[in-house]
Amino acid sequence: MLAAAAALAxxxxxxxxxxxAIAQPGGDxxxxxxxxxxxxxxxxxxxxxxxxxxxALRNSFAPAPVPVGYSAPMAAPVxxxxxYHLDAGDKLRVVVYGQEGLTNSYAIDAGGAITMPLIGAVPxxxxxTAGLAGEIAxxxxxxxxxxPSVAVEIEAYRPFFILGEVSAxxxxxxxxxxxxxxxxxxxxxxxxxxxxxxxxITHTEAGASMRAVVPLGTPLSPxxxxxxxxRWF
Numbered sequence: 001m002l003a004a005a006a007a008l009a010x011x012x013x014x015x016x017x018x019x020x021a022i023a024q025p026g027g028d029x030x031x032x033x034x035x036x037x038x039x040x041x042x043x044x045x046x047x048x049x050x051x052x053x054x055x056a057l058r059n060s061f062a063p064a065p066v067p068v069g070y071s072a073p074m075a076a077p078v079x080x081x082x083x084y085h086l087d088a089g090d091k092l093r094v095v096v097y098g099q100e101g102l103t104n105s106y107a108i109d110a111g112g113a114i115t116m117p118l119i120g121a122v123p124x125x126x127x128x129t130a131g132l133a134g135e136i137a138x139x140x141x142x143x144x145x146x147x148p149s150v151a152v153e154i155e156a157y158r159p160f161f162i163l164g165e166v167s168a169x170x171x172x173x174x175x176x177x178x179x180x181x182x183x184x185x186x187x188x189x190x191x192x193x194x195x196x197x198x199x200x201i202t203h204t205e206a207g208a209s210m211r212a213v214v215p216l217g218t219p220l221s222p223x224x225x226x227x228x229x230x231r232w233f
Contacts, residue, residue: 085205086124086132087223088112089158094136097149102140105155118144125207129153157222162187164228165194174222181216183226195231202227 086092088108094116096102106114112125114132119139124132133152140148157174160183167188175182180199190196201218202211202225220226 083128085126085128087158088125089223090154091156093153093155095151096140099145160220160222161225163225165191165230166228167191178220179216180214180218180220180226183220184228190228193230195229200227200229201225
């Protein structure tokens with residue numbers, strides 16, 4: 001009878017999935033401290049049937065999903081030279097597609113023009129790069145090229161000038177997105193007698209000049225003149 005009961009019990013275990021036990025380790029430290037081991041919680045046996053209790057147990061120990069954020073695509077940076085008005089000292093790259101003899105670098109002269117083969121002097125002062133490209137195309141279309149395709153880009157901006165109480169006053173190449181503060185840094189920083197909170201900027205646009213007293217964070221344009229004054233105390 002004992003053998004038959006053992007066989008039936010063994011057969012029942014073979015028909016169910018193996019149990020999973022969660023138990024605490026023995027309490028050796030408790031035995032040292034209190035003279036007897038801490039009994040600890042009894043093992044919890046849960047049938048591993050892929051759902052029910054075992055599913056709930058797994059879900060309770062599963063890490064919470066990490067939220068993922070997706071940023072919107074960054075907008076394309078605004079091109080500074082798209083609205084920039086050309087003037088003497090700017091250096092341009094003019095590309096006439098299919099015409100290697102016309103494609104070249106041109107500097108705007110003191111008269112505000114560039115000089116190209118076939119069409120001669122083309123006024124550039126006060127124009128944008130797109131406006132100058134359209135003017136060049138119109139002149140080439142007038143008896144030289146049937147359907148010219150022209151592109152103009154700025155290779156180098158005209159320099160800016162900084163005077164007054166800086167370590168090295170003079171003329172320096174312009175870099176896009178400059179401020180008055182960065183211009184002072186390029187000129188070696190303030191002198192010991194410099195007035196450090198505001199400066200005077202002279203800006204020229206289309207032949208007209210204007211002067212203003214501005215703080216150090218003010219944006220600087222090509223061709224501007226910065227004057228750093230002297231403090232009185």
